[in-house]
Amino acid sequence: MRCFHFTGVERREDEEVEASRSWKVSWALSFGAASSNFDTRRSELESESREFDDSVAFYAMLTQRRTNDLRVFSFSELKSATRGFSRVLVIGEGGFGCVFRGVVSSVDGSNSKMDVAVKQLNRNGFQARYPFPSLRRSVDCG
Numbered sequence: 001m002r003c004f005h006f007t008g009v010e011r012r013e014d015e016e017v018e019a020s021r022s023w024k025v026s027w028a029l030s031f032g033a034a035s036s037n038f039d040t041r042r043s044e045l046e047s048e049s050r051e052f053d054d055s056v057a058f059y060a061m062l063t064q065r066r067t068n069d070l071r072v073f074s075f076s077e078l079k080s081a082t083r084g085f086s087r088v089l090v091i092g093e094g095g096f097g098c099v100f101r102g103v104v105s106s107v108d109g110s111n112s113k114m115d116v117a118v119k120q121l122n123r124n125g126f127q128a129r130y131p132f133p134s135l136r137r138s139v140d141c142g
């Protein structure tokens, strides 16, 4: 998972189209993080991406290392870092999913370890779909 600037979206006069597209991006990112099988995740993500006019740019955004210094982790790396998303490592909970404490190797060649917080987005999270707080469902972090 990573943070990024989303610059590939064209400005359109129809705000509803734009809002709908943004939601699909969020859904796809959430699904990618929540799935436990990389191949299943990738194939379903690819088919879902066909809905996008700019599906190539979208897929590149998810898979390529950009020119910034953000480090891209594979799902298996994050799974390993959190010992399989162990419930004993849950350190918090947000509307979109659980946050786990994890440990990853540094990339500076020093062989040192780095503590990280890993958020596993929950595809069943409803925070973004319901505007009313009373209708939000909490996630189950165990």
Ligand SMILES: Nc1ncnc2c1ncn2[C@@H]1O[C@H](COP(=O)(O)OP(=O)(O)OP(=O)(O)O)[C@@H](O)[C@H]1O
Pocket (backbone or CB within 6 Å): 091, 092, 093, 094, 095, 096, 097, 098, 099, 116, 117, 119, 127
């Ligand atoms: N980097 C971090 N270090 C330590 N604890 C963290 C870190 N990030 C998140 N947490 C813990 O996880 C909790 C939930 O964080 P999260 O970012 O999911 O909150 P949120 O912004 O409310 O979530 P959401 O965007 O899903 O509504 C935090 O309140 C905190 O206890």
